[in-house]
Amino acid sequence: MKNRTAAALIAMALGAQSSVVLAAGLGQHSQVLEEVVVTAEQKGSLIAVSEQASIENLKKIPGGVGFVAADDFLDNFTQSIGDTLVFTPGVFADTSAQRENRISIRGSGLNATFERRGLTVLRDGVPISRASGITEFQEIDPLSIQHIEVFKGANGLRYGSSSLGGAINIVTPTGKxxxxxxTVRVEAGSFETARSSISTSGDTGKVDYYGAVTRLDSDGFRDHAEVDSVYSFGNVGFSLADNIETRFFVTALQDDFELAGSLSFEDALDNPKQTRETNIVDDQDRNLDVYRLSNRTVISLSQVDIEAAAWFTKRTLDHALTPFVGIIDQEEEEWGISTQVSGEFSLAGFDEQWIVGINHAQSENDAEVYENILGEKGALSSDDDQDAENTVIYAQLDSKLSQHWNLVLGFNYVDSERTNRNVFAEPAFPGGPVEDDSGSISYDEFSTRIGLLYSPSDNIQYFVNVSEGYEPPGITDLTSGGALPFTELLAQESITYEIGSRGFYKAIAWDIAAYRSEVENEFIDVAAPGFFGGTTVTNTENAQGDTIHQGLEIGIDVDLLSGLVGNAGNLRLRNILTYNDFKFDDDPVNGNNTLAGVPEVVYVAELRYDHGETWYAGLNMRHVANGAYVDYANTFQAPGYQLWGLTAGWNINSSTKVFGSIENIADEEFISNVSTVANLSTEGNQRVFTPGEGRSAYVGVSFSF
Structure with missing residues (x-):
């Protein structure tokens, strides 16, 4: 597959303008920015990125991208980054535990466990995805986000991403x-939930700053689901000269939450608040502390911009699981550097833009596992030193062929190494052999990309592209989180064909993409059955045959009051439809079965009225026709569901706002998440269903001064 040329498919196949829109895409956001009267000039900065600047950069990409402004999600009680992406087609985010989402873009990391793969996540252009190949989504506080850039699949080449899911760049507020x-923000609501946040910012011209602290406490919807989280983030920028700027970012967080675990299908729907007694007795939980310092510096010359970044992160994890797995105790230190050079030159009267960059990160992790004795650490059962290195070299040329046509060419080179060295291990049973789970494996590969962008007007774009993808496994995949011996896996490879359009016309805005990814060695997560129907551990394998990920990502925004004389408000209907067709391709075991873990069709809609800048009210709906398959044998499929919600807010004055939301108004009982297994009908493991949250209500107030 990797030898196929990326030049196959460069032909425009969209002959007519679509009336379809990506609600968290560029279409409607470009439209809104066109309608806004700018009252204050953006203060100059080489690093701090405004919403409008992000949108203009995203419009240069010949492929599926998304844009999420903080105003799109702050009206709801948003606990995690997954909650911020609800209105982004192609993205599926569900809740596997309080404060924890499973995020899949175009079927990436279909059922990865707490440590997620398949996405490259950055904050302000600096990677926070770990060198070991995974991402801790808890490292992001939604209240410290200005906006989010979503690059689906190989469209994330701008940041060196070649994974199936692509890249997400979190842009944070700055003093610029x-x-x-x-601003002080206080919220309270169901399940004894309370969240408070304070943020401050300023700008003296040469120096600007932003800082925020958020505290979240909640008993959770289910038993044994308590959350205790403190998150702090800040950045300070220094303008050293008109063409030189540097900015330091700091993060400190403590995120502790209990694990209610999965249930049988009947229990998940009949008594969703319950948890298994063993989860309580063993005090299963996940406690993560992160301390991170990073810097990004930009030097802007006449024709070239030079960027450099460096970061250091210290993470500690205390993760109590079943007695079979034990209590995972890890201390990791990671550092990384990156540099990027970009510029432009003129050819035949047109501007040609280019980017060359390199990212390098490496980590050392002391991974210990202790016996879990009623929630307390028992004897040390294993001790491993885990080292990881990840180097990415990338380049891209954006060539303007004419006034309306752009050709984008790019390549990506990945060089990764994963090493697990056994320091200590107890025998699996008294008198048995001591199993050495040491192992080391390296990965490297070139990937290419070609895309064509046609812009017949400032408001309409069409695109087509062919991209290769390459994704080494994370060290968690190779060791099952430390529960199993080191198992070598092949890297996941793919080639993706994509076509689409975005833009706006009068009262309608759209963003649409259709794609097909042909995947080799896809990572498949299989929950191993334990005693009495419980899960012992989730194991990652390579699919024996090829797989196919194909789908349609559609969004439509319609301004229902556009053009009405004397209109004092705005009534906007937002529609998002994601169609997922993920399946095996003549697999020797599973044939052409559907891949488990993600539902086929997800439709999200919102009808919202804004009365100027005074008040707003909205009704939203999430419809899943049929839930995800639980097993790769396709013997059981979770039922579909439909959830309704309300949001409302009132700006009392220019500095005070009250807001609230009601979620799952009908209190529908549904399955939020499943742990995938090989064949549910033949295995003893039946507790693989996570119930969704019932009816809840939240209210908040914010003061600015």
């Missing part, structure tokens, strides 16, 4: 992009 002053 946020109004100077302090």
């Amino acid at each position: 992009t946020r109004k100077a002053g302090t």
